[in-house]
Amino acid sequence: MNNKSTVDEIRERFDNDVERFSSIDTGQVSTIDAQISLEIITESAKRIVPGANRLLDVGCGAGNYTLKMLSKIQNLECTLLDLSKPMLDKAHERVTPATANVVKTLQSDVRTAQLPEDYFDIILAGAVLHHLRDDNDWEYVFNKLYKLLKNNGCLMISDLVTQDSAVLTNYTWECYENYLNKIAGKEYARKVLAYVEKEDTPRSINYQMELMKKAGFRNIEILHKNVCFAAFAGIK
Numbered sequence: 001m002n003n004k005s006t007v008d009e010i011r012e013r014f015d016n017d018v019e020r021f022s023s024i025d026t027g028q029v030s031t032i033d034a035q036i037s038l039e040i041i042t043e044s045a046k047r048i049v050p051g052a053n054r055l056l057d058v059g060c061g062a063g064n065y066t067l068k069m070l071s072k073i074q075n076l077e078c079t080l081l082d083l084s085k086p087m088l089d090k091a092h093e094r095v096t097p098a099t100a101n102v103v104k105t106l107q108s109d110v111r112t113a114q115l116p117e118d119y120f121d122i123i124l125a126g127a128v129l130h131h132l133r134d135d136n137d138w139e140y141v142f143n144k145l146y147k148l149l150k151n152n153g154c155l156m157i158s159d160l161v162t163q164d165s166a167v168l169t170n171y172t173w174e175c176y177e178n179y180l181n182k183i184a185g186k187e188y189a190r191k192v193l194a195y196v197e198k199e200d201t202p203r204s205i206n207y208q209m210e211l212m213k214k215a216g217f218r219n220i221e222i223l224h225k226n227v228c229f230a231a232f233a234g235i236k
């Protein structure tokens with residue numbers, strides 16, 4: 001794990017990738033079922049908290065998840081959190097015309113972000129938690145996100161995941177490589193998998209659901225899974 005990207009390296013990488021992430025089609029081309037997961041987690045959030053007022057988008061990138069959420073619940077107060085300032089600027093530019101409510105931005109690591117507790121109705125975490133590193137990081141962030149939510153609020157996650165058995169994790173990476181080969185060729189597959197190797201430390205759905213239980217979430221739901229990508233949720 002020691003040769004994995006640092007937080008600064010991750011920030012720098014995303015600072016230079018804003019345009020790609022400014023469209024759900026191009027930003028998530030390497031994510032299997034990106035649009036299906038986005039639709040499911042935002043529609044589920046709407047059904048869990050129909051009267052939601054305050055949204056937090058963790059690792060908001062250029063704002064795709066918030067924009068989709070606003071297409072389902074209008075005029076949410078939006079808090080956009082990201083490591084990358086250029087991503088936040090782009091997200092602010094895109095989200096502001098989509099809500100009549102306040103749009104706040106916070107450039108921070110989710111681990112250290114100063115945010116109000118018992119405040120948010122919906123927290124979205126799209127393709128971001130796989131950047132967390134060791135067990136302490138993961139447990140700390142799940143506890144923190146739980147505390148930021150109001151009662152009956154929900155944490156909606158869409159992310160790269162592993163399996164609990166190494167043999168099946170290897171199998172899903174193999175399937176993923178075949179998928180990438182098919183959509184854009186061998187060189188593209190090599191590049192994406194090299195990024196994953198350098199930058200990401202994903203965990204299984206079971207691992208994350210255990211942490212959610214421990215944090216206190218009363219309901220934990222798997223919403224979608226295809227190979228090494230999954231969408232799941234916790235309700236406080």
Ligand SMILES: C[S@@+](CC[C@H](N)C(=O)[O-])C[C@H]1O[C@@H](n2cnc3c(N)ncnc32)[C@H](O)[C@@H]1O
Nearest residue numbers: 014059060061064082083084109110126127131
């Ligand atoms: C793969 S992009 C996904 C962006 C957006 N959620 C989407 O799906 O379009 C991941 C984003 O998370 C941000 N990020 C990575 N690690 C983070 C951390 N520890 N705290 C806050 N943001 C982080 C990156 O800067 C990047 O903008």
